[in-house]
Amino acid sequence: MKKDENFQKQYEEWLENTNKLIEKYPEKKAQFTTSSEIPVExxxxxxxxxxxxxxxLGFPGQYPYTRGIRPTMYRxxxxxxxxxxxxxxxxxxxKRFRYLLEQGxxxxxxxxxxxxxxxxxxxxxxxxxxxGKVGVAIDSLEDMEALLKEIPLDKVSTSMTINAPAAVLLAMYIAVGEKQGVSKDKISGTIQNDILKEYIARGTYIFPPKPSMRLITDIFAYCAQEVPKWNTISISGYHIREAGSTAAQELAFTIANGVAxxxxALQAGLSIDKFAPxxxxxxxxxxxxxxxxxxxxxxxRIWAKIMKEKFGAKDEKSWQLRFHTQTGGSTLTAxxxxxxxxxxxxxxxxxxxGGTQSLHTNSRDEALALPTEESARIALRTQQIIANESGVADTVDPLGGSYYVEALTDEIEKKVNDYLNKIEDLGGAVAAIEAGFMQREIQHAAYETQKAIESGEEIVVGMNSFKMENEPQPELLRVDPSLGEKQTEKLxxxxxxxxxxxxxSALQALEAAAKGSENLMxxxxxxxxxxxTIGEICGVLRQQFGEYQGV
Known part of the structure; x- marks a missing residue:
């Protein structure tokens, strides 16, 4: 935007006065910097x-969706x-699920x-x-039935953070729904099903990339026909950021995976407007x-442009980036x-x-253990207070038009597009992962952040600054140490x-299908x-597909 003469005069006066103050009271830094190395003026x-x-900028609910994917958002x-x-x-x-549902x-x-x-x-x-240590143990449909007991699957949507065996857990969910009398076309939820970020940042992979991508596209095709309300993948930047990436890297590598x-899916013969929404x-x-x-x-904005301009999607829902957010686990302190x-x-x-569609708030004790019931309740109440007491949901995109926010949005978009161009030059996300490009970029960013924390340049309150001696220790959740034996007995x-x-007979049929090209779902x-059991099913697929050994 162009400055008028009056604005220019006011700006020059402000700059002169500011420079005089800086001579008297020097700033801590000549140029403040965010974790993605975007200079902050x-x-x-x-x-x-x-x-x-x-x-x-546009309007909410309109391409390129900078201000949100729905016209009314939280109104x-x-x-x-x-x-x-x-x-x-x-x-x-x-029991924990039902408690949280009772709490809102x-x-x-x-x-x-x-x-x-x-x-x-x-x-x-x-x-x-x-x-049972970092999550619930699910060995068979019997466990899934117990997990979802008295939870109406036609009324509650469920997200499952599962990747390599995502097809198996989705199959169990579908089977439980049918036992409840809820047909496949009525259940709703999400499976993470994002194997590429496992190779980059998280490590819970089983199969090599090619058969893993086959499983993912089989899920896309099956759900498009049979489970239309199910989100077939949650392309995850969360774990990329937890591994130490910057904000721009999180976005770039996630979107590159989404493109892959x-x-x-297109190579498998699927129509873009059938699966992309x-x-x-x-x-x-x-x-x-x-x-x-x-x-x-x-x-x-970036995803909308890619889907419309690169892939030629016609359905507006194919352009819209819908996302779940989780607060930063790696930022929590013991x-x-x-x-x-x-x-x-x-x-x-x-x-x-920022316009999220879904949100998880971490609990205060998660740097030490799984959350207690009390901590989980406080985390949920945090969301409820934001929704009902803060007023931030009363208008759509309240920060839209802020010079700072718009400039930052533009800067991040530029950095992300630079990364996307590099990844495309390397042959796409899979080739970049196999070459170790994304992994090296994350490692470098994580190293720089850790150096800043250890030097005290980056302050972490209570850890490297404002410390306490003999601080009280909270009560922590303990998982039953005999659970492994109990699960073995159940099996x-x-x-x-x-x-x-x-x-x-069922396992043999799966083996034969895995050798061919049929949809495995x-x-x-x-x-x-x-x-x-999950071990038996994945064992058959391991024999056919092999196991990924990393780079």
Whole structure:
């Protein structure tokens, strides 16, 4: 935007007075910097935004969706309050789910233990010591039935953070719905199903990239026909950020992965406007408040342009980036854990001001253990206070038009597009992952952040500054150490009472289908209904597909 003469005069007066003050009281830094190394100016004016910024800004619910994907946003309805939960047995987690729903949570989000995430049964030697520790142990349909007991699947949507064996857990969910009398076309929810970020940042992969992408596109195709309300993938930047990336890297690598999934689906013969409206994203809300707001706004704009201009999608829903947000786990401290309540509140507020569709707020004690019931309640209340007492949901995109926010949004968009061009030059996301490009970029960013924390340049309240001696320790949640034995006993009983001839037949049919090119979802659903275990199903696929060994 151009400055008029009066503005120019006022600006020069302000600059002169500011420079005099700086001579008397020097600033801590000549140029303040965010974690993504975007310079932050002392003041933002119309000169900091592009002359066409109003065109880029647009209106809520209109392309390119900078201001939100719905015209009314939270004036019509609040975001889904979806607290991530899961620990110990299916019965214990079911109790926590029902407690959170009673406290006003509006959607479920399931955390699975590590053996489940990498396709091992609880009685496998690989699972020893990990059963039920970081999430709930699910070995078979029997466990899934217990997990969802008395939860009406036609009324509650469920997000499942599961990737390599996502098809198996989705099959179990479908089977439980049918047992409740809820047909496939009535259930709603999301599976994370994002294997590429596992290779980049998280590590809970099983199969190599090619067969993994086959499983993902099989889910896309099956759900487009049979489970139309299900979000078939949640393309995740959350774990990329937790691994140490900057905000721009989180966005760039996530969107690059999204492009790879779209290309894989198109190569599999799927129509873009059939599957693209069910794609969803999952982002981190970190500490740099305004940068996070700008990141979410830039994400919508970038994805809309890619889907419309690169892929030629016609359906407006294919252009819209819908996303879930979780507050930053890596920002929480074991020291003075009550401080984490404040951190989480600020991060949650940035997600809401950025236009999220769904939100999880971390609990204060998660740097130490799984959250207690009290901590989980406080985390949920944080969202409810933002929704009902702060007023930030009363108008759409209240920060829209801020010179600072718009300039940050533009800067992040530029940085992300630079990364996307580099990744395209490398041959796309899969090739960039195989070459270790994204991994190296994240490692470098994480190293620089850790150096800044250890030197004290970056202040972490209560940890490297404003410390306390002999601070009180909170009461922590403890998982039953005998759970592994109990799950093993349950598996033994299951294998005795199920029809093992039907189990063997279903697994053989899956093996034959895996050797060919048929869609695997119907075969996996059949295995699940026969009470094949997750270890048995993934074992068959391991034999056919092999295991990924990393770079």
């Amino acid at each position: 002392r003041l933002y004016t119309p000169d900091n935004v592009d002359e066409t910024y109003m065109e880029q 019509a309805r609040n975001w889904t309050m979806r607290q991530y939960a899961g620990f110990g047995s299916a019965e214990e987690t079911n 949570q509006t959607g479920l989000s399931v955390a699975f233990d590590l053996p489940t995430q990498i396709g091992y049964d609880s009685d496998d030697s690989m699972a020893k010591g990990e059963v 999934y779209v290309e894989a 069910r794609l969803a994203f999952f982002f981190n809300a970190h500490n740099q408040f305004f940068e996070e707001v700008a990141k979410f706004r830039a994400a919508r 020291q003075q854990p009550d401080n984490n309540i404040v951190r989480v509140a600020m991060q949650a507020l940035s997600a809401v001001l 033994l009983l299951l294998k005795e009472k199920r029809n093992n001839e039907e189990v063997s 119907p075969y996996i659903i059949d295995c699940v209904k026969k009470y094949c």
